[in-house]
Amino acid sequence: MQGAFTENDLSHVVSADKAHVWHHLFQHKALETADPRIIVEGKGTRVWDQHGKEYLDAVSGGVWTVNVGYGRESIAKAVSDQLVKLCYFAGVAGSIPGALFSEKLISKMPGMTRAYLSSSGSEANEKVFKMVRQISHKKYDGKKYKILYRDRDYHGSTLGAMSATGQEQRVAQYGPFAPGFVKVPHCMEYRKDQLGLENLSGEEFGRACADQIEEVILREGPETVGLLCLEPITAGGGVIEPPVGYWDRVQEICKKYDILLHIDEVVCGVGRTGEWFGYQHFGIKPDFVTMAKGVASGYAAIACTVTTEEIFNIFKDDTSDPMGYFRDISTFGGCTAGPAAALENIRIIEDENLLENVRTLGDRMNASFKAMMEKHAVIGDVRGKGLFQGVELVKDRDTKEPVDEADAQKVVAECGAMGVIIGITNRSIPGFNNTLCFSPALISTAEEIDLICETVDKALSKVFG
Ligand code: PMP
DSSP: OOSOOOHHHHHHHHHHHHHHOOOTTOOGGGGGSSOOOOEEEEEBTEEEETTOOEEEETTIIIIIOOTTOBOOHHHHHHHHHHHHHOOBOOSSOOOHHHHHHHHHHHHTSTTOOEEEEESSHHHHHHHHHHHHHHHHHHHHTTOOOEEEEEBTOOOOSSHHHHHTOBOHHHHTTSOOOOTTEEEEOOOOGGGGGGGTOTTOOHHHHHHHHHHHHHHHHHHHOGGGEEEEEEOSSBOTTTOBOOOTTHHHHHHHHHHHTTOEEEEEOTTTTTTTTSSSSGGGGTTOOOSEEEEOGGGTTTSSOOEEEEEOHHHHHHHHTOOSSTTOSOOOOOGGGGBSHHHHHHHHHHHHHHHTTHHHHHHHHHHHHHHHHHHHTTTOTTEEEEEESSSOEEEEEBSOTTTOOBOOHHHHHHHHHHHHHTTEEOEEOOSSSTTOOOEEEEOOOTTOOHHHHHHHHHHHHHHHHHHHO
């Protein structure tokens, strides 16, 4: 760790944190008898806490965000130069980084043409929901307003986004939610018994999962359904890759019933899975794509709602109604730090050939965890794409009964004690908070991937024998 951090500074920061900070996703009772962990510094794939302890960060800032790693001076410089030149302008005028970043981003997304900038993943998703509701008013007399979302998917912390979230523990105690949001079943092959599809496999299973969405559409009335909102690979709900055949059928269904398709790339977007976007693995043509975390790797807050010229023109060409344009603003969508950082972030991913690195190391990590299944009966399933991997822990491989969340948390704690920060799909689905999550920086090396896997191996031995 660089720079001095005295004992006095340390005790002041810790007491200020304990007295005044309300941490995210955290039960504060624990801090009555312990100090919070404070991350003081980061460089590359490593971070240091207040005691100077070094960690290999296998979750890119806790929640899949710092894709190009810590301490990137070129991003800091791009942001600093831009802030001195023009920090902000919104509403009635554009900005240079806003235009150049949008152009660059769109060049990575064939078929898409327009980017609407805001400041969080939840907000980017809310923009889609509002666009769809407005399209329903413009084209369908307000009748095609329903938004379908999937069991186990997460779309954000605001009330609209929570109305579209299929994780029971995330939404419990925050209702009532917005009307017009309807849940469809998930598509998790490992737990296909939950879907009543245990006798199917391969493409047949994938298509049957999508058929279950069609059943909901028919039940609700296709003329009332405007949008299907899906994560390309479900993140916090268990790192769930869609089965073969699923996306083709999903697209057929959307086309058949004139339903717009929204892919939430807040986690998978900008290189995490080895393509620029998760949906690009599956040959999908979405109407909306949202993204946030990896867009500027956490160096500045920026989120994007990206769409097609066809959708854009529905708003642009409606000149008969003076209120017919998209009457929405994101105040902090006008911060220039976001697009300045995001433009440099994309340059780094291109120049350092990081997508290739992600594909190679993702395969290495996946193979390494799969090899561990021989030694650790507690590993029920290993899944993921690129540097976005999940290891599901079960008490028994036949029954697939999940391990207790407390035991999964012990594995996380043991890894932390050994200097590797890993994640867990916690506080999402009752009884199923049992999947260890890995999303190291896109710049990771083979040695670092091996170190993560070896540490997990040791932690599993310690907790489960
Ligand atoms: N969508 C997905 C898939 C997410 O994982 C998240 C955040 N974890 C969000 C949306 C919400 O993003 P934010 O926290 O930036 O609002």
